[in-house]
Amino acid sequence: MRSPCTKLKINRRRLLLGMSALATAASFAQSRGLAESSGPPSLTDPVSHFMFVSRVLVPHELDRSVGHRIHGAFSDVEEDFDNKIKELQDLIIKTSPVDVEHFMPTLTDIKQKNTAMKIISAWYSGVVNGKSKDHTIGFESSLMYKVTNDVMTIPSYAKSAPNGWNSTAVSLLNMPSF
Amino acid sequence: MPSNLSSDVIIVGTGVVGCLIAEQALDAGFSVLMLEAGPRVSRDTIVENYRNLPPRLRNHWNAPYPPKPWAPHLETRTESEGASYLDLIGPNAKAYEQGYVRYAGGATWHWAGICWRMTPDDLRLKSLYGVGRDWAFSYDVLEPYYARAEHAMGVCGPRDPALQWPPNTTRSRPYPMGPIPFGPGEQRLTDVAATIGMQNLPAPQARNSGVSFDGRPPCCGNNNCFPVCPIAAKYDAATALPRIEAKGGKIITNAVAYRVETNSQKKIEAIHYFDPNKTSHSVSGKIFVLACNGIETPKLLLLSANEKNPHGVANSSDQVGRNMMDQPKLVADVEMTEPLWTGVGPVQSSSIMNTSQGDFRRDYAGAMFRMENMARSTLGGLAALEKGLYGKALDQEIRRLSACTARLTVEHEPLPLSFNRLTLSDKKDWLGLSRPRIYYDVGDYVRRSATQYTVPLLKKLAIALGATDIKISPEFLHSDHIMGGTIMGNDPVDSVVDADCRAHDHDNLFLPGGGAMTTGGSGNSTITMAALAIKAADAIVGQLNHG
Numbered sequence: 001m002r003s004p005c006t007k008l009k010i011n012r013r014r015l016l017l018g019m020s021a022l023a024t025a026a027s028f029a030q031s032r033g034l035a036e037s038s039g040p041p042s043l044t045d046p047v048s049h050f051m052f053v054s055r056v057l058v059p060h061e062l063d064r065s066v067g068h069r070i071h072g073a074f075s076d077v078e079e080d081f082d083n084k085i086k087e088l089q090d091l092i093i094k095t096s097p098v099d100v101e102h103f104m105p106t107l108t109d110i111k112q113k114n115t116a117m118k119i120i121s122a123w124y125s126g127v128v129n130g131k132s133k134d135h136t137i138g139f140e141s142s143l144m145y146k147v148t149n150d151v152m153t154i155p156s157y158a159k160s161a162p163n164g165w166n167s168t169a170v171s172l173l174n175m176p177s178f
Numbered sequence: 179m180p181s182n183l184s185s186d187v188i189i190v191g192t193g194v195v196g197c198l199i200a201e202q203a204l205d206a207g208f209s210v211l212m213l214e215a216g217p218r219v220s221r222d223t224i225v226e227n228y229r230n231l232p233p234r235l236r237n238h239w240n241a242p243y244p245p246k247p248w249a250p251h252l253e254t255r256t257e258s259e260g261a262s263y264l265d266l267i268g269p270n271a272k273a274y275e276q277g278y279v280r281y282a283g284g285a286t287w288h289w290a291g292i293c294w295r296m297t298p299d300d301l302r303l304k305s306l307y308g309v310g311r312d313w314a315f316s317y318d319v320l321e322p323y324y325a326r327a328e329h330a331m332g333v334c335g336p337r338d339p340a341l342q343w344p345p346n347t348t349r350s351r352p353y354p355m356g357p358i359p360f361g362p363g364e365q366r367l368t369d370v371a372a373t374i375g376m377q378n379l380p381a382p383q384a385r386n387s388g389v390s391f392d393g394r395p396p397c398c399g400n401n402n403c404f405p406v407c408p409i410a411a412k413y414d415a416a417t418a419l420p421r422i423e424a425k426g427g428k429i430i431t432n433a434v435a436y437r438v439e440t441n442s443q444k445k446i447e448a449i450h451y452f453d454p455n456k457t458s459h460s461v462s463g464k465i466f467v468l469a470c471n472g473i474e475t476p477k478l479l480l481l482s483a484n485e486k487n488p489h490g491v492a493n494s495s496d497q498v499g500r501n502m503m504d505q506p507k508l509v510a511d512v513e514m515t516e517p518l519w520t521g522v523g524p525v526q527s528s529s530i531m532n533t534s535q536g537d538f539r540r541d542y543a544g545a546m547f548r549m550e551n552m553a554r555s556t557l558g559g560l561a562a563l564e565k566g567l568y569g570k571a572l573d574q575e576i577r578r579l580s581a582c583t584a585r586l587t588v589e590h591e592p593l594p595l596s597f598n599r600l601t602l603s604d605k606k607d608w609l610g611l612s613r614p615r616i617y618y619d620v621g622d623y624v625r626r627s628a629t630q631y632t633v634p635l636l637k638k639l640a641i642a643l644g645a646t647d648i649k650i651s652p653e654f655l656h657s658d659h660i661m662g663g664t665i666m667g668n669d670p671v672d673s674v675v676d677a678d679c680r681a682h683d684h685d686n687l688f689l690p691g692g693g694a695m696t697t698g699g700s701g702n703s704t705i706t707m708a709a710l711a712i713k714a715a716d717a718i719v720g721q722l723n724h725g
Contacts, residue, residue: 152401158398169517169519
């Protein structure tokens with residue numbers, strides 16, 4: 001398992017690389033790690049902006065294809081969603097938070113905070129709530145299942161080989177890395 | 179265009195009871211035709227329906243089974259949906275929100291697979307305790323049929339007699355497979371319950387344990403027995419349907435039976451059904467079996483009332499639709515400081531049964547206690563998000579709420595009470611047929627049990643588990659075990675069917691399944707329904723062989 005310190009360093013590195021990428025086109029070439037893992041945050045690609053913001057809000061490995069679906073669902077149900085993302089992105093660039101715990105308290109605008117919480121909720125629950133219906137984005141990719149996946153089955157997915165489980169109870173402190 | 183098909187045996191319903199009888203009749207060389215009100219849907223479609231549900235609906239077991247307009251069943255996602263089919267009245271109407279689906283395969287799609295036999299005492303409540311009724315036969319008569327049902331459905335269970343149920347009885351055959359292992363939650367419950375005199379037994383369950391059985395794979399702990407086992411490790415009747423067809427059986431889906439026709443000799447001549455275009459058809463045969471569950475079977479009999487059968491078919495006793503039973507359930511949602519970790523293995527794999535027996539049953543109901551073993555990560559995740567958490571605090575709270583919470587349940591044995599009655603509602607369904615109206619009152623026998631016995635015991639069990647918070651449901655809920663509406667007995671004056679589930683009024687009509695059960699006991703009803711089906715099938719084959 002990666003240590004929290006290592007994860008924090010990666011987050012900061014990604015954040016800095018992302019900010020750099022947004023600042024100048026030249027920096028795209030220097031940020032190949034981010035580009036390879038999540039696509040270059042181009043000024044014209046709204047999903048890249050969404051992923052950039054998501055990586056600050058959700059401190060885990062995020063699948064861009066899932067992000068693409070979440071972004072698409074929000075674009076359907078939220079008015080002016082890309083501008084809301086732009087506002088959050090600008091704030092991130094301005095405040096350079098080291099993690100979500102430092103970033104959320106800087107959101108004094110309730111609308112911005114609501115947008116941030118909706119994005120977090122979508123990654124964890126796999127659903128984007130619309131006015132008339134819910135948009136299910138994913139099932140096994142929902143992060144709420146990964147928090148307990150060291151012990152609990154993701155419902156409908158196999159736990160193990162036949163009768164391969166046991167009654168060992170693990171500590172709450174052994175948080176999986178994902 | 180209307181059709182009129184014929185067969186030796188006509189079966190209405192494609193659940194476990196209908197399928198067991200169909201196979202036995204086919205194996206004996208008789209032709210079989212089955213009518214199913216709902217559609218036939220593949221397993222992968224249901225699994226996809228489930229996975230595409232928003233998480234707040236994933237605990238609504240009927241949600242992956244959208245009903246067809248012509249074959250409605252109870253839906254629970256919203257209050258208005260809940261009121262759209264069953265017309266429920268009475269002080270405990272909520273305790274009769276029965277969760278069956280009208281699909282080929284019936285309610286076995288989303289049953290838990292648990293197979294508790296009834297005990298010898300469960301069949302003699304009147305003689306032993308002066309309450310309820312006695313069955314038409316003793317446990318010794320039923321035991322061989324239980325064994326056959328366990329082998330027909332593939333029931334795994336413990337080899338140690340001390341862990342088998344009922345206690346102090348002889349089994350004619352061992353379970354075909356050994357037990358399924360416990361996950362941490364059920365092991366902890368077992369250990370804790372033992373400290374307060376409650377024995378949590380490994381449940382006999384129609385789930386393949388460690389090996390393939392009957393062409394189905396072994397359980398891999400997908401923890402999704404309801405709403406659907408994704409790999410068919412659990413018995414469901416849908417897996418029997420292709421085998422029935424391979425043996426020559428014919429299955430007509432989307433065929434809503436609405437009238438049973440009798441002749442002047444009081445024999446059944448035909449079943450009439452509507453197709454989705456509202457065109458009427460009929461099927462004729464020698465033997466007729468209504469096995470479309472404990473609500474739809476009495477409804478169909480009552481719908482068939484005419485001059486010859488003024489109170490409905492098979493209803494000279496006026497008992498059709500009366501004595502509706504289910505185990506009234508209370509649940510306790512508990513929170514603990516230490517992790518329990520449900521969600522490993524099947525969604526149910528054990529129960530406390532010794533609380534169901536004893537002399538106290540003169541005064542109040544016995545009950546079964548158990549813990550739901552479903553993964554609580556969906557509930558934990560949604561609850562933690564509701565708190566507005568993020569980052570590490572969110573992860574920690576999801577993990578805590580998933581691991582350190584549990585749902586305990588207690589299911590009370592019901593008595594057959596004639597006022598708990600299914601009648602025909604003046605509200606109509608899509609086809610213009612009367613919807614079922616059901617009055618339900620759990621009765622003082624159950625209420626006294628909850629007050630004096632089960633709720634105190636439920637709290638004691640929760641505290642022994644280390645509960646810091648206990649929330650008990652404010653009203654009785656349903657267990658989805660529909661029983662009693664075509665009650666069995668030796669006397670045609672006060673019962674609908676005889677010991678073989680044959681209608682007293684019509685000797686070529688069989689009404690096997692939960693409706694025939696004379697009392698309900700505390701355990702899940704399916705294995706008893708299956709045993710009665712096999713007993714009825716013996717009688718059907720015998721009757722056909724002797725002309």
